[in-house]
Amino acid sequence: MNIAIDGPAGAGKSTIARRAARELGFLYVDTGAMYRAVALYMINNNIDFSDEEKVSLAVKNVNIDLCYENDEQQILLNGKNVNSLIRTPEVSATASKTSSYKAVRERLLDLQKDIAAKNSVLMDGRDIGTVVLPNAELKIFLTASSKVRGERRYKELIERGEKADLSSIIKDIEKRDEQDRNRAIAPLKQADDAVLVDTSDMSIDEVVNRIIELKNSISE
Numbered sequence: 001m002n003i004a005i006d007g008p009a010g011a012g013k014s015t016i017a018r019r020a021a022r023e024l025g026f027l028y029v030d031t032g033a034m035y036r037a038v039a040l041y042m043i044n045n046n047i048d049f050s051d052e053e054k055v056s057l058a059v060k061n062v063n064i065d066l067c068y069e070n071d072e073q074q075i076l077l078n079g080k081n082v083n084s085l086i087r088t089p090e091v092s093a094t095a096s097k098t099s100s101y102k103a104v105r106e107r108l109l110d111l112q113k114d115i116a117a118k119n120s121v122l123m124d125g126r127d128i129g130t131v132v133l134p135n136a137e138l139k140i141f142l143t144a145s146s147k148v149r150g151e152r153r154y155k156e157l158i159e160r161g162e163k164a165d166l167s168s169i170i171k172d173i174e175k176r177d178e179q180d181r182n183r184a185i186a187p188l189k190q191a192d193d194a195v196l197v198d199t200s201d202m203s204i205d206e207v208v209n210r211i212i213e214l215k216n217s218i219s220e
């Protein structure tokens with residue numbers, strides 16, 4: 001059985017998906033991390049990420065693998081664990097652009113399908129219910145207003161002792177949404193058969209419980 005969770009940046013997908021997967025005994029697959037690792041490769045190799053042709057050539061040299069340490073997904077870029085390097089604003093902005101290219105998506109699609117064919121996965125991303133796992137038994141589209149998503153991100157940064165500016169965070173989120181929703185290939189979109197969960201006024205526990213309820217209602 002596979003569960004697909006899609007939604008925009010900052011809707012809490014990865015925190016929620018990780019916890020729900022653990023409680024349900026599913027393998028958690030964060031596909032955004034794969035796109036981030038590809039973006040990191042472009043940054044490290046000084047590839048102009050706005051040049052689709054150059055990125056499409058370079059991506060042939062990228063091998064992405066996943067492994068799990070203490071239940072946490074680790075992302076390997078050409079054999080090197082890059083988990084701690086892929087959450088920077090530079091990687092976020094680059095990934096939003098490079099993930100719009102066909103060659104990049106093709107490179108990751110087979111890997112994603114293969115993992116889901118071999119395991120019971122809870123996979124999160126933007127196109128999981130629409131493209132990667134169109135036959136997933138349960139599809140969830142998680143969303144929240146851009147204001148709430150921005151405030152959550154702001155809080156996270158402040159708690160980590162980093163500097164943050166709320167209005168530019170919200171602007172950044174809206175820009176990424178716009179790019180993710182309007183790209184030609186595999187745009188961010190709610191699948192027709194996905195359940196919409198708006199997390200704006202929900203706690204993490206409430207959302208995790210909702211996902212477990214939805215899963216249990218289809219297994220009965």
Ligand code: DC
Pocket residue numbers: 009010031032033035036092095096097099100124125126127128176180
């Ligand atoms: O979920 P995230 O912020 O880690 O995703 C990073 C980028 O990758 C984001 O701009 C959207 C893109 N992405 C995608 O295009 N398709 C996916 N299945 C997952 C992420």
